[in-house]
Amino acid sequence: MPWTTYNNVSIPSFMYGTAWKKEATTGLVLQAVEAGFTAIDTANQLVHYDEARVGEALVQLARQGITRDKLFLQTKFTPVNGQDHRLPYDAGATITTQVQQSFASSLTHLHTDSLDSYVLHGPYSRRGLGAEDWEVWAALESLYDAGKTRMIGISNVSADQLTLLCAKAKHKPMMVQNRCYAAFGWDKEVREICRTHGIIYQGFSLLTANSGIFAEPEMRALAAKYQTGLAQLVFRFSQQIGMLPLTGTTNPQHMKEDLQCERFTLSSEELAAIETIGQ
Amino acid sequence: MKVMVKRIYAPAARSDGFRVLVDRLWPRGISKSDAKLDLWLPDLGPSTALRQWFNHDPARWEEFQHRYHAELKGKTELVSELKGQVPRGTVTLLYSVKDEQHNQAVALRSFLMIRLAAGRHGTRGKKHAVVVEGPNTTMSGRALKPVVQLERTGCGIAAVAAIAGVSYRQAQRTANQLGIYATDRRLWSETTYVRPLLRNYRLCPASTEQPFLSWSSLPDLALLAIKWHRERGRPCWHWVVFVRDSDGERVLDSKRSLKSHVRRDFGRMMPKWYLAVVTKR
Structure with a gap:
């Protein structure tokens, strides 16, 4: 069942992430779409992503009849401190220009004329928000106002930073994407802010950041009860607590299994138990 | 580029650069904000079975490294995530155990450095070279001189x-x-x-x-x-x-x-x- 953002954009309830796929990116995106994923996440950042190879997959999918309008595309602007020497913009230009250049380059890579979601990969500041953060957010807002992206969001953001952004931005983010640790209550603070403001919370590294909980007898008992895998249990839990999960699995079987997690429903007691399991 | 290891209980310093916790479990007695982390990669730590077998016994250190490196070879995405940080400046791998010589951060560092030097998963060449101290002279026009080993097996x-x-x-x-x-x-x-x-x-x-x-x-x-x-x-x-x-x-x-x-x-x-x-x- 898709989610709807506060500005009425529909977004699929599960997303395929393409980080660290390198030259396998194109093939894996094709497999993910074949498995049933309709939302793809990438970034214009060659350190961890290969956006152009996502674009190659989109071209092939279009030839198969799966056209751009049938897919939800999300990519990111990565500030210079998150890039290596392969920058998709002029590092000497203003941040506003860097965003415009990176966005244009993303459109070229992805063979499209607009995005569904454009995300700030992370604030410039470690704590609080500085002038650079406000400039970059204003640049994203301009793209949104111009209709070039249907939503804008922010990733790798702390609760304090998100509170600030929501309070002072012209457009508060429509989505947040964070690494989600069970040890920190599955990023509870940030999720609470998202809930208050009607922001979609996307969780990544749900499995790799939390493999420790797989050994918990309670998790194993729940997996057995619902006759499902531990990964599906985590994904279903995340959806039921209002999160949009990302998976980056490279296994076609796991892609299908992950999407099937919606076939069972955890009780509120079980959700509460998992929510505190890693703490 | 530089990869360092440091106990998480030591004060964070600007020179730490990108701080990554590589313990599978969150360290006791330290809050999320005190840790001043840029990243926590719990799944990059050794498996529970390996950690328990090793038990920080120096006599098992060599074999532990061997087994841990074998585990890391199967974690390509997490290793890629970490490796991606290295060319952009100092990366500090953080751990919680008291033994500063024999722990997973030290073993992970050696794995990472060998991978980076070998260029198996990254760009080969100057940008990723981990030269610490360069040669005093160039090869051209210089007669090679013998170097006496200062370690018995060196x-x-x-x-x-x-x-x-x-x-x-x-x-x-x-x-x-x-x-x-x-x-x-x-x-x-x-x-x-x-x-x-x-x-x-x-x-x-x-x-x-x-x-x-x-x-x-x-x-x-x-x-x-x-x-x-x-x-x-x-x-x-x-x-x-x-x-x-x-x-x-x-x-x-x-x-x-x-x-x-x-x-x-x-x-x-x-x-x-x-x-x-x-x-x-």
């Missing part, structure tokens, strides 16, 4: 130092930064570990060792394996450098007790095989 490090034109201590420090230690028994039976060290000095080793046939058929520069024998069923040898230039053919032998470290007693040395080396400079 012949491989001494041989590379001789070719690179650096001191034993300089090569030793660079080797240690790459996770290569003369005391590591695996070094005595494998050539894998000397290759990253050579590459680090812009020296290009041949991809495979070649059997020794005759002195005249050797290339102009090679690492040569002499005194080849088996110890507890594992092959061992002594590394020397073979060089052929305007001063003729000779072998540079790092063994400390030798009267002359430049040898021409070719009949007494019985090389088993050689590794050709080409200088890129």
